[in-house]
Amino acid sequence: MxxxxxxxxxxxxxxxxxxxxxxxxxxxxxxxxxxxxxxxxxxxxxxxxxxxxxxxxxxxxxxxxxxxxxxxxxxxxxxxxxxxxxxxxxxxxxxxxxxxxxxxxxxxxxxxxxxxxxxxxxxxxxxxxxxxxxxxxxxxxxxSIHKALLPLDFSATSVHALRLSQNLATQLGLQLEILHVYRLPTQYFPLISEEKAVKKAEEIVKERFATLQRKHQETAGVPYTLVRAANKSVAERIRLHLGKGKYDLLVLGLKGSNPLPSLRFGSVPKEIYNMDLPIPLWLVYSEEVIR
CATH class of the missing domain: 3.40.50.620 (HUPs)
Known part of the structure; x- marks a missing residue:
């Protein structure tokens, strides 16, 4: 709770x-x-x-x-x-x-x-x-908030944000969805097939989701979407996905290991904050990070 x-x-x-x-x-x-x-x-x-x-x-x-x-x-x-x-x-x-x-x-x-x-x-x-x-x-x-989106990168920070989002969804009856934006190592094209690279990347990410769901069983029923960054930044892909799903809330985890505030804040949350989004943005620190 x-x-x-x-x-x-x-x-x-x-x-x-x-x-x-x-x-x-x-x-x-x-x-x-x-x-x-x-x-x-x-x-x-x-x-x-x-x-x-x-x-x-x-x-x-x-x-x-x-x-x-x-x-x-x-x-x-x-x-x-x-x-x-x-x-x-x-x-x-x-x-x-x-x-x-x-x-x-x-x-x-x-x-x-x-x-x-x-x-x-x-x-x-x-x-x-x-x-x-x-x-x-x-x-x-x-x-009025009914549907929330959580971008996840599998870091401890984003997993903490996932737990908060799941609790929030349970308490408020929200529909929660997870988004993962991935990149391909394009420097190896055309040495490897782009189609094979996409398939392999998605297999790896799906396995990481399966591992996460086994470790945090309360997240097992949360739907997730995989999106390739391609020629966009991660923040821009998140913004584009928001426009498609009629979300009312965006939740992001904040890192806290770097002593320099400008680096601790992180590039993705900073870029998203500077966008003109029409929905609330919940930037989450874990208790461990704050201590």
């Missing part, structure tokens, strides 16, 4: 905040969530001179907290225990990372605007520094 002791919702005082709060409510109604922290950081140092001249020494943090409380009251209600936290720190990423550690946050919810409205730079930084799993909710996404 998935139990989220503490969850952090990152708000930016834009139109997407109401959607994030409403989506948080739907999560709390369907999963066991202990407490939710609605968080915003006011960068006082970046306020313009015009703002200071117009409003003087106004307690901006208190005003922001009141605004967030109004949104939470309207769109979250009493779904579970919650607290509104407003900071005035120069570095938002550092502040949020510290809150994750202080309150033992298991899941952070981030909103994501389309690329024509935002560069997504802050979100990319947060994904690299937050020591917890992250659920990204695009502004065009729906809170």
């Amino acid at each position: 998935i139990a989220i002791d503490a969850m952090m919702v990152c708000l930016d005082l834009s139109d997407i905040d109401e959607k994030l709060v409403a989506f948080t409510r739907s999560i709390c109604e369907r999963l066991q969530v202990g407490k939710v922290y609605f968080v915003h950081n006011v960068k006082v140092a970046e306020l313009s001179d015009d703002f200071r001249e117009l409003f003087g020494n106004m307690d901006l943090a208190t005003e922001v907290e009141g605004n967030i409380n109004d949104i939470v009251t309207e769109h979250f209600g009493n779904a579970t225990a919650y607290e509104v936290l407003v900071g005035e720190e120069p570095n938002t990423e550092v502040m949020l990372a510290e809150l994750v550690k202080r309150y033992h946050i298991k899941l952070a919810l981030l909103g994501k605007k389309m690329s024509d409205k935002s560069t997504g730079a802050l979100g990319t930084k947060l994904l690299q520094v937050l020591p917890c799993s992250v659920l990204v909710f695009p502004e065009t996404a729906s809170a």
Whole structure:
């Protein structure tokens, strides 16, 4: 069973905040969530001179907290225990990372605007520094989730994401499917037949799936699809597959063995995050990785 002791919702005082709060409510109604922290950081140092001249020494943090409380009251209600936290720190990423550690946050919810409205730079930084799993909710996404896709590469990271996805599917009654994108060693063509190479690659992958299902019997009934990357990146193949299956959620495992955040994040999750996907993206760290 998935139990989220503490969850952090990152708000930016834009139109997407109401959607994030409403989506948080739907999560709390369907999963066991202990407490939710609605968080915003006011960068006082970046306020313009015009703002200071117009409003003087106004307690901006208190005003922001009141605004967030109004949104939470309207769109979250009493779904579970919650607290509104407003900071005035120069570095938002550092502040949020510290809150994750202080309150033992298991899941952070981030909103994501389309690329024509935002560069997504802050979100990319947060994904690299937050020591917890992250659920990204695009502004065009729906809170209704019925079908989930898990790309699997057989790493320990993706197997952990598979277990979480299976538990999620069981608890919420979701339809779960697995996708594996494979590549062929094209440097050996035409020394070997491409047809034979494809056949051999798929045989190997199917055997790996069989081994995985024997080891994790709860996954035995989950359907999977094999897709060749060919002239596309793995992330692009995943995006194309999403367009065919009418999925409502994408789950990806995150690696954590590299001490450099830019490498730890991984190229596939980063590329997918930067795409304008219309569905939520759950980026999963295992407890071992976080420790």
